Amino acid sequence: DAKTTQPPSMDCAEGRAANLPCNHSTISGNEYVYWYRQIHSQGPQYIIHGLKNNETNEMASLIITEDRKSSTLILPHATLRDTAVYYCIVYGANSKLTFGKGITLSVRP
Amino acid sequence: NAGVTQTPKFRILKIGQSMTLQCTQDMNHNYMYWYRQDPGMGLKLIYYSVGAGITDKGEVPNGYNVSRSTTEDFPLRLELAAPSQTSVYFCASSFIGRTGGTEAFFGQGTRLTVV
Numbered sequence: 567d568a569k570t571t572q573p574p575s576m577d578c579a580e581g582r583a584a585n586l587p588c589n590h591s592t593i594s595g596n597e598y599v600y601w602y603r604q605i606h607s608q609g610p611q612y613i614i615h616g617l618k619n620n621e622t623n624e625m626a627s628l629i630i631t632e633d634r635k636s637s638t639l640i641l642p643h644a645t646l647r648d649t650a651v652y653y654c655i656v657y658g659a660n661s662k663l664t665f666g667k668g669i670t671l672s673v674r675p
Numbered sequence: 676n677a678g679v680t681q682t683p684k685f686r687i688l689k690i691g692q693s694m695t696l697q698c699t700q701d702m703n704h705n706y707m708y709w710y711r712q713d714p715g716m717g718l719k720l721i722y723y724s725v726g727a728g729i730t731d732k733g734e735v736p737n738g739y740n741v742s743r744s745t746t747e748d749f750p751l752r753l754e755l756a757a758p759s760q761t762s763v764y765f766c767a768s769s770f771i772g773r774t775g776g777t778e779a780f781f782g783q784g785t786r787l788t789v790v
Binding site for chain 2: 598600602607608609610612615653658659662663664665668
């Protein structure tokens, strides 16, 4: 299974953009990049996913490098409610949906 | 759609007891997953299923069993509960096809304590 590497933590100021990096150098051609977040002990919440093109939705933007070996999740205007653990995952039809340790984002007032 | 429903939400078991955690989804998803999450840790995959009648081990399968007799249901069985199985358990489902798939949808979790 493809693995991902994320820094353990980061913080940003409320109202500023939060850029969360992820490395996935062993990603396979048919695997997507997914981002989830988990607030407290709730079930993980889907944020966004992509294959090779950049994607944007109402929550975030996903920038995937041309070689697909890394990506960045962008929360354009972070709020205190965005404080959570963010997981970058790669998976597809032939891989298991496994979670790493994620990155803890702390948004400060 | 109810999404992914887990029951019970909370349970206390005595050492050596057995129980089944129920998980059902109404989205006709082919993939289903069981995870456990210990305090302050990430999610660990216990078992998963790519369709009815097919199950496979994840990262931490010891002490658990699963079955997938229907598309909708994916129960997780603990045969001899041990304190090490105290955790929060999450069930999830997704659809994955040859040309793409959906994101995984998670249940609200089952908080299990073994004493």
